[in-house]
Amino acid sequence: xxxxxxxxxxxxxxxxxxxxxxxxxxxxxxxxxxxxxxxxxxxxxxxxxxxxxxxxxxxxxxxxxxxxxxxxxxxxxxxxxxxxxxxxxxxxxxxxxxxxxxxxxxxxxxxxxxxxxxxxxxxxxxxxxxxxxxxxxxxxxxxxxxxxxxxxxxxxxxxxxxxxxxxxxxxxxxxxxxxxxxxxxxxxxxxxxxxxxxxxxxxxxxxxxxxxxxxxxxxxxxxxxxxxxxxxxxxxxxxxxxxxxxxxxxxxxxxxxxxxxxxxxxxxxxxxxxxxxxxxxxxxxxxxxxxxxxxxxxxxxxxxxxxxxxxxxxxxxxxxxxxxxxxxxxxxxxxxxxxxxxxxxxxxxxxxxxxxxxxxxxxxxxxxxxxxxxxxxxxxxxxxxxxxxxxxxxxxxxxxxxxxxxxx
Numbered sequence: 001x002x003x004x005x006x007x008x009x010x011x012x013x014x015x016x017x018x019x020x021x022x023x024x025x026x027x028x029x030x031x032x033x034x035x036x037x038x039x040x041x042x043x044x045x046x047x048x049x050x051x052x053x054x055x056x057x058x059x060x061x062x063x064x065x066x067x068x069x070x071x072x073x074x075x076x077x078x079x080x081x082x083x084x085x086x087x088x089x090x091x092x093x094x095x096x097x098x099x100x101x102x103x104x105x106x107x108x109x110x111x112x113x114x115x116x117x118x119x120x121x122x123x124x125x126x127x128x129x130x131x132x133x134x135x136x137x138x139x140x141x142x143x144x145x146x147x148x149x150x151x152x153x154x155x156x157x158x159x160x161x162x163x164x165x166x167x168x169x170x171x172x173x174x175x176x177x178x179x180x181x182x183x184x185x186x187x188x189x190x191x192x193x194x195x196x197x198x199x200x201x202x203x204x205x206x207x208x209x210x211x212x213x214x215x216x217x218x219x220x221x222x223x224x225x226x227x228x229x230x231x232x233x234x235x236x237x238x239x240x241x242x243x244x245x246x247x248x249x250x251x252x253x254x255x256x257x258x259x260x261x262x263x264x265x266x267x268x269x270x271x272x273x274x275x276x277x278x279x280x281x282x283x284x285x286x287x288x289x290x291x292x293x294x295x296x297x298x299x300x301x302x303x304x305x306x307x308x309x310x311x312x313x314x315x316x317x318x319x320x321x322x323x324x325x326x327x328x329x330x331x332x333x334x335x336x337x338x339x340x341x342x343x344x345x346x347x348x349x350x351x352x353x354x355x356x357x358x359x360x361x362x363x364x365x366x367x368x369x370x371x372x373x374x375x376x377x378x379x380x381x382x383x384x385x386x387x388x389x390x391x392x393x394x395x396x397x398x399x400x401x402x403x404x405x406x407x408x
Contacts (some may be wrong), residue, residue: 049209052198053217056210059195060385061400064369066188067312067321071340073181074313080174087167094163098156105149188312195386222396229353288351289408294333295359298407301332302373302381308390310383315339320383322371325390326361329373335407341371348405356404365400374404 202210302325311319315327323341330337338347345363356362362380364370372382372395380395395402 045205045209046213049206049213052202052206053210053213056195056198056214057217057399059191059198061365061369063188063191063195063312063386064322064365065367066184066191068323068340068342068367068369070181070184070188070313071321071323072342073177073184075339076177077174077181080170080177084167084170084174087163087170091160091163091167094156094160098153098160101149101153101156105153192312192386199387217399218394218397221399222394225396225402288349288355288406291357291359292333292335292407294330294335295357295407297333298329298335298359299373299375299381302326302329302390303375305329305390306381306392308383310385310388310390312386314383320390322383325381325383326371326373330407337407342368344371345403345405349408351404351406353402353404355406357406359407361405361407362395363403363405364398368403369400370398372398 305317305320305325305328308317309319310321312321313324314320315324317328320328323337323339323344326341326344327337327339338344341363344361345368348361351360356374358374358376360374362372362374362382364372370382370384372380372393374380374395375392378394378396379392381390381392383390384393384398
């Protein structure tokens, strides 16, 4: 079964000429009296742009998840097809063994028939030759190798029956998985078509407003992520300070007039060669291996495909989906990655945001629906979604929960 991946390279191209252009269209060009657009119209345009942008984001997230499901069903189908081929070969082998056993048994029957007349001196006309042959065959089959042959025929037939059932079962599974994939493809194409309709409906000012709204949402997501990271770092510092404070004496009070400090107190105050109190370990990031030497080559490979259109299910320079770009880029330096973004996450070493190095993978959402390659400076190269192209974006551009993996 073949499914066509759509390339919508002619759809929305992100407006990247200059911030001034967007600002002029969205603000000045929409609010000046010379544009004949009142404040109410501007507000309506902004509301519509926000609505379109929100629907596009939802459709893009849905498409990402459907693309992951499509890729997984494709992997399953490939496995089932291999299983089907193995079962077909097993049935053929079992049938060959059964045919061989039958041929051997037929040989015994011929030998028994030919030998029956000589051994029993059966003369045609004086006795029943068929009865003599049947008796001889029975004696032959009940002796030595003949008994083993009869058992072998039975076993071969049973084995053939089992292999045939396995072939039938794998065929049923294969057809069911193909049917499921067809449903996923239908949903994916429907999502892509809806995105196409929305993008085609955004002309001129509305398109600029949608782009501005998407940039605003991305900036807000980046600010929220930065604030969250700052709060986490502050909490870590406070925890570390608290743990360090717990390791210091807690009975430091002004001495009262009276007898000298007890010996134990004096001993504690005096210099000692004993080790200082232990401080509880801090929650440092887990140690991570160094990035592979091929990371720079993988980045260069990905950057060489900037501008390549997004194509769901794509793994070649004619069009990439997000995990397809990672797969292809690392393959150029001899490193094999799994096909889906979820499998790529499972197959890489977990690292923190602070440990990110160029070449590391950045995963978005739970379950994972998108992946990009970190290139430094808070930026990643990725193939975003339908209607877009391979590009460089802030790692917070996609939004949602992020996790990070090191290829190794």
